[in-house]
Amino acid sequence: MIRTPARHPARAPLPTIWLVLTVIVILVITAVIVRADPPERSRPLQISTSEWLPYISPDLPGNGPVAELLTEVLGRAGYTPVFVFSTWPLAERDVINGASVGMAPVIISDSRAEFALYSDPLLDFRYTLFGKSDDLVKSLPDRTDLTGVRVARISGYQYWDELDESGATFSDHPSALAAFDAVADGDADLVAEGSLAGWTTLAGPDFSGDVRDFSVASPASPLTSSTKGLHLLVKDSTEGKRLLKEFNEALADFQATEDYDRLLGQLSPSTTxxxxxxxxxxxxxxxxxxxxxxxxxxxxxxxxxxxxxxxxxxxxxxxxxxxxxxxxxxxxxxxxxxxxxxxxx
CATH class of the missing domain: 2.30.30 (SH3 type barrels.)
Structure with a gap:
């Protein structure tokens, strides 16, 4: 009997096997990256803030125009913000200790230079000094300092240099409402607050005084007024730099749309x-x-x-x-x- 030699399956050349394995590894790595990237980019980002009418508040639709702006811009960059309301000092602490990725809206301040990075401006606002309609307010445009004047400030706010160096006696209050109440009660002479935010507080239902007793310095001067940009602040880190790069790109795109103009319209007196x-x-x-x-x-x-x-x-x-x-x-x-x-x- 003649035995026929058993036939073995043909073996692929060694280079071919390595090529197939390499392709498989590349496909696996690509699949992992593609599957891992969306959850990372769509993760919730905690933003610490404080109520600041009419800009941001848990009592406003969508948490207010600034919160809507941040939600839209971060959404374009692939993120979902979660707003945590407390006080400005606590918001700053949350960013420093890493509990929150950022805080907003804030102005650029030297006191935060050691830990902070800032986005491009979200929008502009104007600080001013409010007081009762008396001789002091009328004299403000002609003054070069505020020596002997008691100015109520809001805790956690960052103000402008001319005010900080004015020689005024400052008192800090937990909210704009408390600061205006201090003036109404005679415990302070002036309040330093954003123009729109100040009038919003005075016209609001919780203010105990009479809005008709108040006015602002006119015409404005560097001592009594300052226009600032409002920003998103994040901690100075590799992650913070990456986030701001994505945020600024999305912000520039959004600011070119009619929706951005619509949000700004909510922060102008008209249609209020x-x-x-x-x-x-x-x-x-x-x-x-x-x-x-x-x-x-x-x-x-x-x-x-x-x-x-x-x-x-x-x-x-x-x-x-x-x-x-x-x-x-x-x-x-x-x-x-x-x-x-x-x-x-």
Whole structure:
């Protein structure tokens, strides 16, 4: 019997085997990277902040225009922010100890230089000095220092150099409301606050004083006013630098859109929702801008601000509003700032 030699499977050349193995390894590594990257980039990022009406607040829709802006920009970069509200000093501590990736909105400050990196400006705002409408406020534009003047500041705020070096006596308060209450009670002479934020606090329902007692220095001077950019702050680290690079690129793209303009519109006086409310609960006097006739609307009437006067606002400034309920619904009227309460509903 003739035995036929057993046939063995043909063996692939050694170089071919190594080529196949190399391709498999590359595919595996690529799959791991592709699968791992989205969870890393879409992870929640904790942003520490503090209530600062009308910019950011847990009581505002979407946590406020600045929170909406940050959410949109970080979303474009692949992240989801989670906002934690506390105080500005605690927010800063959270960034330093790594509990939060960043805090916002803040201005650039020398006191944070050792640990902070800043994004490109989110938007601009203007600091100013508020006080009761008396000789002190009227004298501010002509002063070169604030020696002997008591200025109420908000804890955690960073102010401008001219104010810090003005010679004023400073007192720190936990909130803008507490600072304005200090002036209303005679415990301070002035409050240093953002212009829009200050008027928002004064016109709000929680302020115990009368908005009509307050005004700001006009015309403004470097001593009484400063325009600053608001930024996202992150810790100076490799991760922080990478995040800011992605954030700034997404911010530039977003700032070129109509949605960015819409958000900024929420931070301008026009189209601000308000309630027309007299201090004693009586009807609110309103003036027809076409014929100067004066009528009234019930206290508590809802309206929307159409335009505010140019320049500095005072308690007696006529504000143009469109009334959206009651007997004058749909009509445009002028009303005093003292009878206007900004709505946060």
């Amino acid at each position: 929702p308000v309630v027309l409310r007299s201090p004693d609960g009586s009807s609110v006097a309103v003036q027809n801008p076409d014929d100067d006739s004066v009528s009234s609307t019930p206290s508590g009437t809802s309206a929307v601000v159409l335009s505010w006067p140019e320049g500095e606002l005072t308690a007696q400034s006529p504000i143009e509003v469109k009334i959206i309920e009651g007997p004058l619904r749909g009509q445009v009227r002028l009303v005093r700032l003292g009878d206007v309460e900004i709505s946060h509903a």
